[in-house]
Amino acid sequence: MARRTGRRPGNPETREAILAAAREAFAGKGYDGASIRAIATGAGVDPALVHHYFGTKDKLFLAAMQAPMDPAEIIDAVGEGDRDEVGVRFVRLFLRIWDGPGGAAGVAMLRSAVGTEWTARLFREFVVTQILRRAVPKLGLDDDEQGPLRVTLAASHMVGVALARYVIKVEPLASVPSEVIVAAVGPSVQRYLTGDLDLAAHLGDPPDRP
């Protein structure tokens, strides 16, 4: 019998069974469609145990994704303060996490996300429920019909930077000081989040969309 650790409650095998059932449910039914009850049934445990081990459904999802950080914390920190510096704040905080001890987990998460259709769907649910749904209101984009596009543009840019810097490790991007990337990329992210994207000609007439 494996022993419990102080940090993570529960039998490691039971934890893993719950996490495996959670991944299957989140990828198969989506975040909203996956219930704690069904995940507990899939793992052969009582729903109360899932709550006891992982807390909320959000926390269970983060654990299932082995996420290096809680996006809610990043979004809260980026959302606070001068709106004209939201781009620079986002890039700086993002790089601080990836340059730090969470970076290895980030690389593992990115590798897993890209691996198969199944893991890609899991990651997509993660982006939509943990990032998009929170960032749009937090950044004051509720009334902006381009809000979700803005956030996905900013997020996709940063994922590309993470891929190039930490996974592919292309120079000079891989070893340039993080503040160089903050200075270079911050204004792009700022424009995506709060600037004029000049899309009226392309989005004005939905029936014309292919």
Place this chain on the structure above:
Amino acid sequence: MARRTGRRPGNPETREAILAAAREAFAGKGYDGASIRAIATGAGVDPALVHHYFGTKDKLFLAAMQAPMDPAEIIDAVGEGDRDEVGVRFVRLFLRIWDGPGGAAGVAMLRSAVGTEWTARLFREFVVTQILRRAVPKLGLDDDEQGPLRVTLAASHMVGVALARYVIKVEPLASVPSEVIVAAVGPSVQRYLTGDLDLAAHLGDPPDRP
């Protein structure tokens, strides 16, 4: 015995043996360190056969990567014409390839690139030798000490867009018309390639770099 096809010269098993030896050599020794002779030896064939099957070392590398396109063609097309529209041209051409029949191969290449340290190294060699080395002179950035950084910033952004749109498939980025992305992302890429990145404060004093 497998039959030859009209399009690809040679015995499929011999072709595969050469491609496997090429991947190993390019990942292990880098593009410059990998010789056609050593690759032929690794595959147990005559070097002349490698040239006969694949042509140049560049073409062999593209075949080994299963690249959906030859970056040289994209870079040439992007490099021609008005310098103030290089960003828009790059994004438009990039999306045209990914939205077209080459997209599936692109997804496969990206999946492979991210998969392991070994394949990441292979992809890095691809970026450096097939993209960076060509794009820097073609875009007139030889005398710009930030030239390589500029190209990697632009490339990392587009890889992030490809990942979000074609692999993770996050909405609305996944199904928005390509011209929306051209309008939104083109100016960022333009700034990376030709604009003022305002990096003097961060790059002016190399000894201070961590």
